[in-house]
Amino acid sequence: MATYNRLNPEDTAVSTDKVVSNTWSNDVNILTTQIFTASVQAASTTATSQGNFFIEVYTSASNQTVPNGGGTEIQGEGNPEFTVSYGHKTGLGAANFTNTAGALENTATKCIYRQYAQLVFGDENSNFVFNGHEPSGIYVVNISRARYKHGLKAGSLNLKLDDGNSTAYTLTDDSITLTGSAVVTNLGRQFNLVEGTDGVMTGTNLNQSTNANKGSYGFVYPEAGVIIFNEDALIDEDTGTHFIVPTGNTNEKMNLKMVGAIQRGASFELDSEERVSSQYMFVRVKNGEYNYSSNPSYIDTNGNLNNTTMVDSPTTYVTTVGLYNDDNNLLAVAKLSQPLKKDFTTEALVRVKLDY
Amino acid sequence: MGYLDNTSITVDAILTKRGRELLARGDGSFNITQFALADDEIDYTLFNENHPNGSQFFGEAIENMPLLEAIPDENNIMIHKLVTLPRGTTKMPIVTANVSKIQLSLGASTSVNPNTLNFQGLANVTEPGGYLATIADRRLLVAFEGVGGATATTTARPFSNSALSETIRGTSFSLSAINSTTLFGTNTKLLTTLTIEGVDSGARVTIPVEITKEVIATSNTQGVTGVTLT
Numbered sequence: 001m002a003t004y005n006r007l008n009p010e011d012t013a014v015s016t017d018k019v020v021s022n023t024w025s026n027d028v029n030i031l032t033t034q035i036f037t038a039s040v041q042a043a044s045t046t047a048t049s050q051g052n053f054f055i056e057v058y059t060s061a062s063n064q065t066v067p068n069g070g071g072t073e074i075q076g077e078g079n080p081e082f083t084v085s086y087g088h089k090t091g092l093g094a095a096n097f098t099n100t101a102g103a104l105e106n107t108a109t110k111c112i113y114r115q116y117a118q119l120v121f122g123d124e125n126s127n128f129v130f131n132g133h134e135p136s137g138i139y140v141v142n143i144s145r146a147r148y149k150h151g152l153k154a155g156s157l158n159l160k161l162d163d164g165n166s167t168a169y170t171l172t173d174d175s176i177t178l179t180g181s182a183v184v185t186n187l188g189r190q191f192n193l194v195e196g197t198d199g200v201m202t203g204t205n206l207n208q209s210t211n212a213n214k215g216s217y218g219f220v221y222p223e224a225g226v227i228i229f230n231e232d233a234l235i236d237e238d239t240g241t242h243f244i245v246p247t248g249n250t251n252e253k254m255n256l257k258m259v260g261a262i263q264r265g266a267s268f269e270l271d272s273e274e275r276v277s278s279q280y281m282f283v284r285v286k287n288g289e290y291n292y293s294s295n296p297s298y299i300d301t302n303g304n305l306n307n308t309t310m311v312d313s314p315t316t317y318v319t320t321v322g323l324y325n326d327d328n329n330l331l332a333v334a335k336l337s338q339p340l341k342k343d344f345t346t347e348a349l350v351r352v353k354l355d356y
Numbered sequence: 357m358g359y360l361d362n363t364s365i366t367v368d369a370i371l372t373k374r375g376r377e378l379l380a381r382g383d384g385s386f387n388i389t390q391f392a393l394a395d396d397e398i399d400y401t402l403f404n405e406n407h408p409n410g411s412q413f414f415g416e417a418i419e420n421m422p423l424l425e426a427i428p429d430e431n432n433i434m435i436h437k438l439v440t441l442p443r444g445t446t447k448m449p450i451v452t453a454n455v456s457k458i459q460l461s462l463g464a465s466t467s468v469n470p471n472t473l474n475f476q477g478l479a480n481v482t483e484p485g486g487y488l489a490t491i492a493d494r495r496l497l498v499a500f501e502g503v504g505g506a507t508a509t510t511t512a513r514p515f516s517n518s519a520l521s522e523t524i525r526g527t528s529f530s531l532s533a534i535n536s537t538t539l540f541g542t543n544t545k546l547l548t549t550l551t552i553e554g555v556d557s558g559a560r561v562t563i564p565v566e567i568t569k570e571v572i573a574t575s576n577t578q579g580v581t582g583v584t585l586t
Contacts, residue, residue, distance in 0.1 A: 291441070
């Protein structure tokens with residue numbers, strides 16, 4: 001007499017599968033023109049205003065009141081899709097936190113530059129060098145953690161930038177061109193940001209901007225969800241004055257320049273990927289097992305079987321599989337789509353999948 | 357000549373609330389080692405032994421029934437377990453207890469002794485594998501212990517601000533109600549259930565448990581102040 005059967009080691013198997021999905025909210029594959037910022041968040045009134053550090057980008061918006069008598073205007077709302085930052089080696093493009101001698105002339109853009117340099121290189125001496133070229137400034141697109149699972153899928157990036165002056169161009173990582181090989185940094189794998197589509201670089205030279213002497217367009221870090229842009233390559237590509245070098249220690253809202261280029265480009269495609277570990281348990285039911293039920297409708301109040309034919313041929317209908325630990329705690333449960341008939345002439349094999 | 361059916365049934369499992377809790381503990385208690393089957397939702401009065409089309413159709417109504425999705429509350433699923441018994445069994449085991457209702461005042465204790473009728477042809481025995489006792493809301497007890505048989509290891513109880521069940525094993529069980537009134541709010545009593553299931557038979561009985569805010573002492577007490585057994 002038994003109700004619990006032990007699972008043997010050969011009855012369980014573990015499998016890890018890669019699941020790829022759209023990165024953006026509402027399962028959107030490509031962000032187009034629905035790109036909004038919120039002036040409340042993007043304010044840069046003081047040196048330490050949040051907007052000097054990063055600007056959040058949304059895909060939904062509504063008419064909202066702007067503080068300090070700013071009236072009403074369309075404002076991004078909901079959960080941000082990504083943030084855009086601008087970093088500068090010496091802190092240009094933002095106001096000094098403290099304007100006195102000995103204050104190190106620290107600014108929001110300098111903080112951003114050193115923050116990402118520290119994340120990537122792990123030391124205070126290294127700067128971003130793109131295929132031999134070291135710009136003073138970087139733009140950073142940081143995908144919100146809630147938007148991707150374990151990482152971005154290398155080779156899925158297609159970002160069109162339009163500075164409003166030159167022809168729009170599409171950037172991707174070079175993971176397919178490099179057949180997956182990458183520089184491994186403190187921020188995970190590092191691929192080059194290049195002109196091309198779906199992980200395939202156009203041409204053979206990483207220096208692809210107009211004068212081809214400003215290095216690659218940047219780096220892509222799939223595990224961290226970060227894209228770092230080479231400011232000089234963007235300026236080189238721009239025949240006008242959209243992307244420019246910051247001029248001094250005033251709040252120049254440099255990060256809005258990248259938001260504007262993405263908005264005009266109206267095509268930002270990125271997939272995320274997740275590794276799902278599944279445990280498979282093979283529940284094997286032999287012919288002589290589980291042919292009686294403790295179901296109240298199976299018996300009368302004295303325990304007699306209600307159906308006389310079941311005395312000779314007891315029959316049950318399996319609807320539920322329960323998985324237990326040694327202390328008989330019900331850890332997981334699975335339901336069948338239809339009742340499974342079980343009697344002394346049948347055996348059953350049920351494969352139970354449990355995802356983590 | 358047709359093709360043989362080489363398919364197996366594949367189902368997706370979900371973690372129960374208890375499963376999630378043990379997984380979060382990370383102490384190795386989340387370790388699936390055994391399984392059981394149940395026929396929840398099945399009403400065997402739909403089994404028609406007088407079906408005009410013959411015995412192949414006795415279970416027609418049941419076999420065509422769509423089933424509901426699993427729910428994660430371990431107290432409300434796997435209710436009616438299937439049992440392995442020798443062929444020719446005519447009487448199914450029935451679990452009974454020495455009480456049909458438990459009423460405890462603050463800090464009071466009691467014990468519950470289950471028995472099984474019709475177990476291997478015997479009228480009234482204690483199952484060799486013991487019994488599993490599940491309190492649906494363990495917050496209402498300061499002590500909940502099994503005695504005798506293959507008593508399951510008692511683990512530390514992490515704080516929980518919502519009702520979580522706890523299962524213990526033994527041949528008799530002792531319960532002690534909480535001492536404080538924090539959980540009561542404006543209520544004068546708190547209700548939960550104690551489900552006792554035979555490990556070997558799968559038969560079960562559910563006993564209502566009532567914790568009262570007041571200390572009660574009626575003529576029906578059994579030696580321990582504040583405990584009413586009916």
